[in-house]
Amino acid sequence: MYTTRQQLELGIRWIRRQRSGILYYCTVKQARLVRLFEYQPSLFVLGQEVMLRWVLFALFLGICASAGEQKKRKVQPQSFSRGWGNSISWVQSYEEGLSQMRKSQKPLMVIHHKVDCPHSKALKKAFVAAKSIQKMAKEDFIMLNLLEETTDKNMAPDGYYYPRILFVDPSMTARTDIVGKYSNRKYSYEPGDMAFLAENMKKVKALMHTEL
Incomplete structure (x- = not known):
């Protein structure tokens, strides 16, 4: 069976021969006589025009669809959530987080x-599923998730391990007093610790009113 490319290269050759009013259809592989219709030049030209219009229409639709897809990709905003919550407004860098924290007076x-x-x-996965945490993160905090370490050593008070969560208040103080459950990894949280993390977030919010 011939592919489209082979048909284009090798043959479907239309040979119009007016013999007893019959139109012949030939290919390279075989030539067989097919009675298509009584040959009428005006009808053949009309068919060509209709075919050309359909080809142009299909090309137009393809161009429009391609342009629409490109426009959609261009206007799609880049997300820095990395899966930690798409409804949260995430900052891109530690420096941006500190700047937004000072402007908003919200903890980082x-x-x-x-x-x-x-x-x-x-x-x-647990962080995203915890509705109370997602709500506080969206409304009461400047949020940043990092794949690379910062140059601020206050962000690793007991070492470099993953995952770990720390807070910074608007006075530019790393709240190393807000810790998790584990003495060997003070700022680490596990999936079952979401209620504990929520309480720590509430503590940080309360500190904003009592200490600052």
Whole structure:
């Protein structure tokens, strides 16, 4: 069976021969006589015009669809959530987070994680599923999740491990007093610790009214 390319290259050759009012259809592989219709030049020209119009219409639709898809891709905003909550407005960098924190007077919450870390993946899933955490993160915090370490050593007070979560208040102080459950990894949280993390977030919010 011939492919489209073979048909284009090798043959479907239309040979119009007016013999007893019959139109012949020939291919390279075989030539067979097919009675298509009584040959009428005006009808043949009309068919060509109709075919050309359909081809142009199809090309026009293809161009419009392609342009629409490109426009859709261009206007799609880049997300820095990395799966931690698409409804949250995430800042791109630590420096941007500090700047937004000072302007808004909201505390900064920094999540350190790795893409290929199974503990980070498990925490992310639990974090997204915790509605109270998502609500506070959206409304009361400047949110940042990082795949790379910052130059601020205050973001790793007990070492570089993943995942870990720290808070910074608008006075530019890293709240190292807000810790998790584990003495060997003070700023680490596990999927079952979401209620504990929510309480820590509430503590940070309360500190904004009592200490600042």
